[in-house]
């Protein structure tokens with residue numbers, strides 16, 4: 001039996017271990033990918049630190065996977081050896097639980113999460129359920145595709161389902177891993193795109209990504225600036241700071257929607273009258289399923305949206321993870337296997 005490299009965690013807060021494992025064989029309904037690239041996401045800390053309920057060790061993290069199908073299990077329909085695919089956070093769905101029967105595949109009770117409930121992409125090979133696969137366009141490299149199946153689909157899919165229409169004011173709060181993609185998607189979708197971040201030094205980047213307006217939250221009253229523009233139809237909150245989120249809510253226009261993507265520990269402060277008077281809403285958004293990832297990849301290939309990345313080889317996963325956790329990476333960190 002031939003071996004592969006994998007980077008695993010054996011206990012909560014344990015170190016990353018580069019180990020040799022047997023190459024897994026796909027069960028019925030599953031395929032095996034030869035992994036080319038895997039992005040590192042802040043949510044990988046759930047595996048590293050053991051904060052995801054019920055996680056079992058050893059576990060290989062990684063849910064921003066891009067690679068080539070190299071083995072197909074029994075009963076898989078529609079996928080073949082040699083296809084280039086991505087696998088994101090959503091690890092597949094069963095098709096027969098009640099949420100699935102209602103079309104809410106994202107809420108499937110089977111609850112598969114790549115790199116959390118089964119081994120993820122910090123490895124040379126990964127086995128995934130066929131319902132987790134997104135077809136990769138030819139003109140996207142694996143390293144480009146990785147971050148798009150998590151950070152990408154989260155921003156793309158929330159924006160396209162937000163109810164905003166071309167020419168509406170859409171503000172993206174935060175200009176990090178999620179935000180720098182959100183600004184690009186919003187601009188390419190034809191929204192009047194406003195980027196909000198701390199400090200004037202980020203303005204050139206925001207403009208380069210397609211923002212028409214930049215608001216420096218350290219120097220300006222964000223809500224007042226948005227109101228001057230007529231109020232935002234959508235505010236996409238990508239930061240993890242509850243105070244910054246609450247301070248932006250007042251910038252919503254009539255029927256405006258505040259969409260929460262970042263997860264602060266503290267609760268948000270939401271004035272009830274703000275919601276009632278203008279029929280405003282605060283909503284969360286789950287990234288999406290495999291077909292949403294596929295649409296994200298296709299749209300990105302078509303319009304030129306790309307994550308800004310720092311690339312490390314798989315064997316330097318521990319260092320790459322620290323780089324991501326430091327908050328200094330611009331903006332996503334990606335592992336490549338060299339395959």
Ligand SMILES: [Zn+2]
Pocket residue numbers: 041042043044063089150151
């Ligand atoms: Zn992620």
Ligand SMILES: [Zn+2]
Pocket residue numbers: 093094095096097098099100107108109110
């Ligand atoms: Zn289901």
